[in-house]
Amino acid sequence: MKRFFLGCLALVMLIGTGVASAQSIEKAIKYRQGAFSVMGWHFGAIVDMIKGKRPFDREDFARRAKIMSDVSFIPLEGFVANSFEGSTKSKVEIWANFSDFEAKLKQMQEAATHLSTASLSDDYDATKRAAIKLGKTCKSCHDEYRNK
Numbered sequence: 001m002k003r004f005f006l007g008c009l010a011l012v013m014l015i016g017t018g019v020a021s022a023q024s025i026e027k028a029i030k031y032r033q034g035a036f037s038v039m040g041w042h043f044g045a046i047v048d049m050i051k052g053k054r055p056f057d058r059e060d061f062a063r064r065a066k067i068m069s070d071v072s073f074i075p076l077e078g079f080v081a082n083s084f085e086g087s088t089k090s091k092v093e094i095w096a097n098f099s100d101f102e103a104k105l106k107q108m109q110e111a112a113t114h115l116s117t118a119s120l121s122d123d124y125d126a127t128k129r130a131a132i133k134l135g136k137t138c139k140s141c142h143d144e145y146r147n148k
């Protein structure tokens with residue numbers, strides 16, 4: 001009886017972990033996409049202000065840059081092992097070159113932090129340059145590690 005019970009318990013635990021990992025991969029994908037869509041939202045507004053498509057508002061710009069610098073630290077945790085299948089545009093190459101991928105994330109974090117600091121100054125040209133630099137870090141990773 002005890003053996004039967006332990007056997008059942010082991011089976012339940014096995015099924016439990018199997019289901020949990022499929023679910024957590026899906027959740028991890030949504031989590032990282034959520035973080036990136038927050039970044040895309042605010043970067044869109046920032047670019048519009050620079051291009052003059054939206055009035056430049058220093059306070060609003062700085063608020064968005066601060067959000068970007070905070071959120072830039074969010075996606076990494078969502079890139080759990082081999083999560084390149086399902087509703088994701090992440091390329092399998094991420095996991096083959098993970099340290100390079102992490103280095104690119106770090107470049108984005110540094111550029112976003114720099115933009116946030118610059119946006120608090122009155123130096124509009126420096127702020128603009130910092131925004132362009134940040135945009136380049138997005139593109140360099142997407143070109144290599146994101147499917148179209």
Ligand code: HEC
Nearest residue numbers: 033036037039040043088089090104105108137138141146
């Ligand atoms: C180190 C690599 C890397 C950097 C840097 C990066 N991204 Fe991405 N981004 C990705 C990957 C990979 C995906 C695909 C995520 C997925 O579907 O699993 C993605 C997806 C996105 C998406 C789509 C999210 C969705 O809803 O599916 C947006 C928007 C986005 N990134 C914006 C940005 C912006 C803006 C920046 C720069 C400020 C940036 N990304 C920097 C790798 C990066």
